[in-house]
Amino acid sequence: MSLQGAKIDLDRLKKLLDGVNQFGLSAVTGGYNRQGYSDEDMACRAWFENVMRADGLTVSRDGAANLFGRFGPEDGPAILIGSHLDTVADGGAYDGSLGVCVALECVRSLQNQGFAPEMAIEVVATAEEEGRFGGMLGSQAIAGGVNRSWIEQATDADGIRLVDALKAQGLTSEGILASVRSPHELAAFLELHIEQGPVLEAEGIPIGVAEHVSGVCYLDMTFTGVANHSGTTPMTHRADAFGGLAELGTFVPEIVGSSGTDQSRITIGHVSLTPNHPHTIPGKANFSVILRDTSEVVMMRLKERIEETAHAIAGKHRLELTSVQRSWLPPVELDKGLAQHLLDVAKQLELPATAMVSGAGHDAQTMQSVCPSALVFIPSRNGISHAPEEYSAWEDIEKGANLLLNSLRKLSSRKGGAIL
Numbered sequence: 001m002s003l004q005g006a007k008i009d010l011d012r013l014k015k016l017l018d019g020v021n022q023f024g025l026s027a028v029t030g031g032y033n034r035q036g037y038s039d040e041d042m043a044c045r046a047w048f049e050n051v052m053r054a055d056g057l058t059v060s061r062d063g064a065a066n067l068f069g070r071f072g073p074e075d076g077p078a079i080l081i082g083s084h085l086d087t088v089a090d091g092g093a094y095d096g097s098l099g100v101c102v103a104l105e106c107v108r109s110l111q112n113q114g115f116a117p118e119m120a121i122e123v124v125a126t127a128e129e130e131g132r133f134g135g136m137l138g139s140q141a142i143a144g145g146v147n148r149s150w151i152e153q154a155t156d157a158d159g160i161r162l163v164d165a166l167k168a169q170g171l172t173s174e175g176i177l178a179s180v181r182s183p184h185e186l187a188a189f190l191e192l193h194i195e196q197g198p199v200l201e202a203e204g205i206p207i208g209v210a211e212h213v214s215g216v217c218y219l220d221m222t223f224t225g226v227a228n229h230s231g232t233t234p235m236t237h238r239a240d241a242f243g244g245l246a247e248l249g250t251f252v253p254e255i256v257g258s259s260g261t262d263q264s265r266i267t268i269g270h271v272s273l274t275p276n277h278p279h280t281i282p283g284k285a286n287f288s289v290i291l292r293d294t295s296e297v298v299m300m301r302l303k304e305r306i307e308e309t310a311h312a313i314a315g316k317h318r319l320e321l322t323s324v325q326r327s328w329l330p331p332v333e334l335d336k337g338l339a340q341h342l343l344d345v346a347k348q349l350e351l352p353a354t355a356m357v358s359g360a361g362h363d364a365q366t367m368q369s370v371c372p373s374a375l376v377f378i379p380s381r382n383g384i385s386h387a388p389e390e391y392s393a394w395e396d397i398e399k400g401a402n403l404l405l406n407s408l409r410k411l412s413s414r415k416g417g418a419i420l
Contacts, residue, residue: 006402006405009109010398016101016104017098019102020044020097021093028242029263029390031087031092032087032090035088042065042169050083052123055104057123061179062141063129064137064176066126068124069124071107072116072117072119072412073120076119077184077185079120079188079408080122080125080189080190080371081123081404082125083096083097083103084127084130085127088130091387092388093391098192099191100125101191103190113355125356130214131327132167139363141177142180142366143367145366147177148173151176157272189372190338191283192378192404194390196359197383200377200378201380201382204352206396207353208356209343209354209374210357210374211356212334213360214293214366216328217291217331218325218326218327219289219326221310223244223321224321224322225282225283225284225317225318226239229279238318239283240282241273241282241283243317244285244314244317251309252266253384259298260302261295264298264302265290265291266291266306268289269288271285274286292361294331295331299330314362335372338372341374341410345406348406351402353403376404
């Protein structure tokens with residue numbers, strides 16, 4: 001079969017994605033709730049594991065709950081392809097799960113074509129990518145990027161400890177630490193993902209190939225003041241925690257403008273006020289600050305500026321400030337050779353494609369530390385993601401899936417550890 005002739009089965013792919021999305025659907029919002037290590041997440045993993053086994057793949061699950069389905073030779077390095085199955089709260093139907101389903105559909109198509117890879121292909125569904133506990137735990141476990149102290153202190157936004165969430169699912173810290181894969185086992189990692197931004201749709205381009213992935217710093221910050229009666233406490237005598245938070249929010253554009261780049265992002269996304277009552281001055285404001293940039297130097301500068309500003313505001317409003325860094329994922333340059341390979345295959349398939357930067361974190365940036373990694377984007381309607389309105393057109397999905405299918409045919413036709 002010619003390179004141009006390899007095509008996926010789109011109807012089969014739709015059915016597979018529908019199968020994944022039977023788990024965690026909210027009848028109220030229409031969003032999906034498969035947060036990492038929740039019951040819904042683990043039920044979805046068990047279902048997908050059985051699907052891969054029924055497809056004749058050699059299936060395994062590591063101590064972090066990452067799933068692997070191997071197709072091809074039992075020995076030697078493998079090309080990993082996939083993404084994650086977990087979601088944010090009330091997330092969309094495509095983020096992560098589409099990449100996993102495309103990976104399995106590519107293998108199914110290769111099986112149907114009678115293709116026998118010289119190098120094994122492993123479908124991977126990583127665990128806890130969305131950062132419920134502050135990182136991209138599944139792929140970090142594969143890459144050896146977590147340690148015991150981080151695991152034992154990690155909590156989610158509701159104060160649930162990672163170790164307790166693991167225990168509830170029959171998992172342990174030791175299991176996560178034992179999930180490291182040797183670089184000798186991994187020839188490459190390929191990931192298809194929705195763009196989660198407006199660029200491809202606006203430019204009318206169906207394929208993006210990421211060259212760089214922004215780093216992510218997660219700060220957990222708290223202003224602590226004095227809760228008091230809203231009617232009897234004069235404005236000049238208040239220690240209003242929300243007042244401090246509100247003022248900090250107004251400084252975000254100035255901090256990015258003076259200390260960042262066009263790739264800089266600062267987001268205050270999760271806020272908890274205590275007491276959260278209409279007639280009481282908030283005595284505590286706990287909030288997340290997420291910093292992103294493609295330069296680690298810029299990220300450090302942004303972190304310094306936001307903390308300096310928060311300290312100054314705390315003094316002004318009679319507040320105490322605590323700031324804890326929950327995670328730091330450095331920016332990554334993805335493998336140039338693999339990115340060029342994908343652009344070349346896209347050209348052969350007559351698919352318009354462009355090189356670009358990823359502003360969101362993905363498993364590919366973690367996997368790059370252990371093997372050549374690549375990230376393929378398809379357009380997102382209106383750039384919306386992490387919301388029930390998230391949508392990507394099936395015409396674009398088909399193009400991205402066919403790109404990965406043809407790339408896999410080519411890359412897996414070689415023996416040994418080198419793919420390019």
